[in-house]
Amino acid sequence: MAEQRSEIAFFDVETTVPTRIGQGFTMLEFGAILVCPKKLIELENYSTLICPKDISLINSKSERCNGITRAAVSAAPPFSFIADKIFDLLNGRIWAGHNILRFDCPRIREAFAEIGRSPPEPKGIIDSLALLTERFGRRAGNMKMATLATYFGLGQQTHRSLDDVRMNLEVLKYCATVLFLESSLPDVLASDSLVSPTSSNRRTRSGGRVLPMEMSYTPNTDPRPENHSNQTLGEQILHYVEPNQPETEPFNMRRLSEDIMDDAIQEDNAEPQETSRLSTISEGCSSSSTFLTPDDVIITSISASLVPFYRGSQKIQILHGTSVLKLQCTNLKVRFGISTKFVDQAGRPRLSFVVDAPPSVCQVLDACDNHARSLFMESGSTSDWRPVVARKYGYWNFPTIRLHIPTVITGDVARYGTEIFQREASSSGEQKLVFSKFDAAELENLFTAGSIVDAFFSLDPYDYQQNAGIRLVTEKLVIHSK
Numbered sequence: 091m092a093e094q095r096s097e098i099a100f101f102d103v104e105t106t107v108p109t110r111i112g113q114g115f116t117m118l119e120f121g122a123i124l125v126c127p128k129k130l131i132e133l134e135n136y137s138t139l140i141c142p143k144d145i146s147l148i149n150s151k152s153e154r155c156n157g158i159t160r161a162a163v164s165a166a167p168p169f170s171f172i173a174d175k176i177f178d179l180l181n182g183r184i185w186a187g188h189n190i191l192r193f194d195c196p197r198i199r200e201a202f203a204e205i206g207r208s209p210p211e212p213k214g215i216i217d218s219l220a221l222l223t224e225r226f227g228r229r230a231g232n233m234k235m236a237t238l239a240t241y242f243g244l245g246q247q248t249h250r251s252l253d254d255v256r257m258n259l260e261v262l263k264y265c266a267t268v269l270f271l272e273s274s275l276p277d278v279l280a281s282d283s284l285v286s287p288t289s290s291n292r293r294t295r296s297g298g299r300v301l302p303m304e305m306s307y308t309p310n311t312d313p314r315p316e317n318h319s320n321q322t323l324g325e326q327i328l329h330y331v332e333p334n335q336p337e338t339e340p341f342n343m344r345r346l347s348e349d350i351m352d353d354a355i356q357e358d359n360a361e362p363q364e365t366s367r368l369s370t371i372s373e374g375c376s377s378s379s380t381f382l383t384p385d386d387v388i389i390t391s392i393s394a395s396l397v398p399f400y401r402g403s404q405k406i407q408i409l410h411g412t413s414v415l416k417l418q419c420t421n422l423k424v425r426f427g428i429s430t431k432f433v434d435q436a437g438r439p440r441l442s443f444v445v446d447a448p449p450s451v452c453q454v455l456d457a458c459d460n461h462a463r464s465l466f467m468e469s470g471s472t473s474d475w476r477p478v479v480a481r482k483y484g485y486w487n488f489p490t491i492r493l494h495i496p497t498v499i500t501g502d503v504a505r506y507g508t509e510i511f512q513r514e515a516s517s518s519g520e521q522k523l524v525f526s527k528f529d530a531a532e533l534e535n536l537f538t539a540g541s542i543v544d545a546f547f548s549l550d551p552y553d554y555q556q557n558a559g560i561r562l563v564t565e566k567l568v569i570h571s572k
Contacts, residue, residue, distance in 0.1 A: 119139050424537055459559075476558070507565075
């Protein structure tokens with residue numbers, strides 16, 4: 091039954107806006123339109139407000155964002171009442187929307203988990219943010235829906251689900267039309283055109299080629315197909331569907347969206363390239379590269395440079411003198427334990443935890459931030475920079491940093507990309523911990539709030555979907571036993 095569902099389900103959700111760490115998002119509205127994949131015409135639509143369990147979560151910030159008030163949802167059904175309808179609309183169909191991989195899809199999964207039900211599964215996914223960033227380039231600014239709508243004169247974005255879905259469809263049609271016309275221009279006109287073809291002259295955040303980590307979809311064939319005249323707009327868009335492959339990667343749509351909170355610590359969301367990035371980092375760090383303590387670092391010796399990365403692209407590397415900078419920080423106090431809220435496309439938790447940052451660590455990382463940010467700006471990036479040191483996080487006012495425990499995939503086997511040791515209070519020796527399987531619950535019991543760790547980590551700059559910063563990737567962790 092699900093395999094015969096050929097319609098594309100464009101959808102959008104509106105939620106509360108979290109005001110403190112750990113609060114999460116609560117769905118307030120769902121809207122979807124089923125469209126014919128051949129002609130992109132509307133076949134069916136559905137929208138509903140949703141009454142949350144705790145109506146007090148709708149704060150002034152949420153109301154300013156989408157205009158949904160407590161009074162508006164007071165008579166609306168709870169999610170459990172409309173779950174069957176949403177499941178029927180989405181399950182087994184191609185999902186589409188703007189930034190859905192990072193935001194809307196996780197909210198769907200969380201809502202179904204909250205009522206103890208399995209979520210709907212897509213046949214494939216089209217995230218128009220990633221697709222248009224690649225195909226339409228940076229000509230429309232930051233590629234947010236409101237910006238794209240303004241670019242094409244489509245009016246103001248209302249931040250209401252069904253309105254936003256219709257606007258998304260219109261934006262796609264306009265972009266597809268422009269790209270079709272450009273591909274039809276003779277080469278001599280295209281080279282002189284003010285609206286130059288995206289394949290050669292578009293500008294990206296990386297200042298040149300699009301980095302592989304910027305892609306949140308996988309083309310089925312040639313990543314830059316021509317717009318053949320015998321293809322409908324729907325067929326051209328379907329060329330960029332990211333298929334769901336449960337036989338090799340169990341379905342899970344939860345993607346990192348912590349950066350949506352005003353003061354959250356930015357994550358790097360390029361999960362599909364996690365393993366390749368790690369191998370690149372390892373190759374870039376010579377055996378002579380050692381971990382320096384913050385006191386060993388000479389601030390004036392810190393610099394940033396562009397190095398070859400992948401298929402002609404470049405990435406930023408942070409140096410201390412002529413060596414890649416890696417840090418060793420001891421006696422760090424865990425502020426927030428292991429986070430498993432966000433997962434990769436295969437359903438594996440993306441592990442990280444937050445520690446308090448001593449002044450010496452802040453001084454070094456602030457300097458790294460300044461150098462990397464300057465180089466990003468020089469290379470043409472327009473992304474929002476997220477400082478690696480967070481000095482205000484929720485209701486607390488203290489400097490913190492987020493340490494990431496990477497995942498390394500070998501075949502179908504996942505393992506931690508960090509060596510983890512334990513040190514007994516009565517001994518100066520370290521005992522390496524051996525994990526028989528990838529199980530985040532084991533780490534949750536080790537990295538608890540208030541515990542002390544030594545961290546050995548590298549600095550991995552990223553620039554992804556309008557957010558940039560430095561990701562701290564741990565290579566070794568030592569847990570102090572209480």
